[in-house]
Amino acid sequence: MLAMEKLKLKNKVNIGMSLRTQIYGLIFLLVSISFFARLIIDINTTKTYFTEQMSVHANDAAINLGLSISPYTDEENLVIAETMISAIFDSGYYHSIRFVDKKGNTLIERVNPLTSQDIPPWFTSMFELPRVPESSEVNNGWNIAGTLIVESHPGLSYEKLWKHAIDTCITSLALLIISLILGYFILSAIFRPLKKLEKQAQSVTYKKFIINNDVPFSIELRTVTKAMNNMVRNLNSTFQSLSEHSESLSKKVFQDELTQLGNRRAFENQFSATQTGMNKDDVSCLILISLDSLISINKNFGFAAGDNYVFEVKNIIQKNFNFSQESEIFRISGGTFILMLSVSIEYRQEMLEHLSRDFSQKKVTELDSPYARVSAIDYHKTCTLSDLLSQLDTSPHEVDIISNSNLSAISFTQWRSVINHAIENKEINFSVQPIKNNLKEVEYYELFSNVLYNNKPLNNNQLFTMAERLELTVELDKAIITGLLAQDLTRYDKPIAINLAKQSLYSNEFIFWLESISKIAKEKSLKLIFEIKETVIIDSQQKAAQVIAALKKLGFRVCIEHFAINLTSIKYLQGLNIDYVKLDGSFISNLKCEENQYFLRTLITLSHGLGIKFITCLIEDNETYDILIENKCEYFQGRYIALPYRIGSEA
Incomplete structure (x- = not known):
């Protein structure tokens, strides 16, 4: 449960959103809001205009038609007035025309349904045009005969409003897409230096010190880039300085100057560490290579010849043992190499035979002496280094310490x-x-x-x-x-x-x-x-x-x-x-x-x-x-x- 809780906590910490995504998202949100706001405002503005137009149209019709039927409002001629109203109504531009007397009784009425076949219902519901009936008094001589009430049909206005909405939507959408494309390229140009700064910062966490030579145009980004470059240079300089210093210390304290192998101190430390990590039944091996002719070569042929002799022996040893990850070579004195080896007894014997064969093919003819002397000894956790070195130094051949270890079998x-x-x-x-x-x-x-x-x-x-x-x-x-x-x-x-x-x-x-x-x-x-x-x-x-x-x-x-x-x-x-x-x-x-x-x-x-x-x-x-x-x-x-x-x- 504890592990699951920590895993969930880590996942929460890792949740985040890049600055690029945030800005792109914000711009898209603002542009989208602007697009829909502009569209709605434009449609509502047009809707208001069409409402006023319907009002004016209905008012004009009420006045003109009222004047036309005023001579025919008596009971005998009312049929003529009805005919004139029907003629106007049948044009289809009116929702209703109604003539009422002074008492409010409807004498003539014509009504046209409000439905518009080509307009989506959701549009008429969202942008509903208000009903704006207009009226005009009709006089028969000096007397008021009644009131003519006219209401324009919104169908034509809805059609024009719908067409206008589509045109506005297409235009606004085109502008939206163009704006987003331009914004993308502009922001990409702005974010490109930021991306390089991010990559440079990540490289530092990966122990890579990269200098960003692409200085951005923006003053703020240019300042940050220069500061980042200076920081990376300082880090790199510190790393190089400390690395060279540690290398110098390592060579001085633990490395043989001539062969670049570990020296006696390095060997003693490594032997102590190896022994500390051994189990009671573990067995490892020390191999001593003695260059008994080195003093004579230095005396008779000079130190350069002696150095060449040492290098030649080192190369032979490395050729035979470097492939093994469990072998380490040290030069513990002028004419003495020592190897630490953790392999099976039979395998170790095979390696020693190869080494001895390579040495036997070499000979210091001028001195008529052996090229190198090899001796080996097994050791376990309780052996002392001084005893092991003493036995190696006095033994002309391999010495085995008997062990009950399972490995020997x-x-x-x-x-x-x-x-x-x-x-x-x-x-x-x-x-x-x-x-x-x-x-x-x-x-x-x-x-x-x-x-x-x-x-x-x-x-x-x-x-x-x-x-x-x-x-x-x-x-x-x-x-x-x-x-x-x-x-x-x-x-x-x-x-x-x-x-x-x-x-x-x-x-x-x-x-x-x-x-x-x-x-x-x-x-x-x-x-x-x-x-x-x-x-x-x-x-x-x-x-x-x-x-x-x-x-x-x-x-x-x-x-x-x-x-x-x-x-x-x-x-x-x-x-x-x-x-x-x-x-x-x-x-x-x-x-x-x-x-x-x-x-x-x-x-x-x-x-x-x-x-x-x-x-x-x-x-x-x-x-x-x-x-x-x-x-x-x-x-x-x-x-x-x-x-x-x-x-x-x-x-």
Whole structure:
């Protein structure tokens, strides 16, 4: 009920009428009133004229006819008078002619019906002509013989009045149409600059800063246009300045200067964030690539040769791992790269073999030493980073930590059947975690889906990595969304956020499918938010903008998660009609550092300046929460804020 009331309230707020429609409607109303008023006044004026004409006509007839019959008013000659009256009456111009004596007795009477065959009854009823009888005394010598009463027939006047009304209506209607056409073109010319101003204002809400170079002729509109342009320039300048500043801070604090990859601090933050989000049975992998020959190359061939060597290794690593959304590469020291990888053991082994093969094809012949040394280790939630790095640094080969995780039992060849089984049977558990504001009010819920295999939940990172490689992500996302809508969601009056994979986001068929989902969601009074990884947006910014616009048109909200993780310019936000950004959890782990807080404040200011709500996640303690409050963060997510809970259970 609460959701329905809020939906009705929102619909009431959205009800409105454009200025163009209001003015067009007002002008049409005024012109229509003018048209009908002119028509009625003109007909009434003509009616008055015809009434006067009938009165004059009847008066003339009474006087002239009275003089003509005056010698024949005696009883013996009254037949002659009657004949003369009949001759005049038969002309058809009179309704009645009556001759009465001094005592009021009717001596002669002729009456013609008032009906007019060609005139609509409604017209004669609306514009009824008054009856105007005229009389004249008839003398017989010096004596008054009686009174002659004459009333003109209104039929002819009605015919003329009807014809005049039709002519006036046609003329007035023609003038009305011409006036409306001229008014339309004049108003269109006036509204054209207003339409551009409206488009410019809407573009600002979509994070686009467009300058309107078409300066209108009207002084008032010209002033508004110039003011709007100045505001847009200032906004754009502020955005560019803050964006460049945040990029500069990001590079300084979290980026390796040579390779543009994340540095050791970025890696440590990301590792901490990843571990915080892991479940007890989850397993991920670290891969260490050591360039043992780098010092010798720098010494014997110069630093430029060493830099080329580092770049070559970086390119080989990216070629093997960049296709996976669940891999992240860092350069933590001069000759050391490290990868964070969340894939199945068999798949990881295949990737390592490809990487080792590529390295084996390279050789530093001048030094007769290995091109690069690769070692890997699995880790879980309780492992310490120092122990893992120590084991990697001293191990010449891959080291596995034994785990009871269900994932280890799934081979690469089994993943297709596992995912298809999950899609067909929708064996998925759904949990949500609230995102709240500083008043502890829920903004929305983030959905966590746990796909089951052998009654145990699969690791989502590994599941979606394999689904992506097997091109099953679209169907998996459909199964998750369909499964969610099948739940009892009546208690959720706030939106629920669902993560969208890259393949789903850029699938035309999937976006078309979401049209039906939007209708089902509206029927359930459920609002949906789609969370999209920043890396997915950056990979294809133009296409992403089009897809996000399509999602917004369907009534969905959009959030960019893992915001700022790419350590690149965040100017890509310009032109994206998004509602939220969710800061990557790696930036939360070391907020005591003033440098990190300054970077955080810059991102918050930038987001607020674009009208985007800023969310921080992985908040585990009160100290972190207080720091975020001090830095003007507005929305929060983490175990300190609220624990995740199963849909259908008590929060």
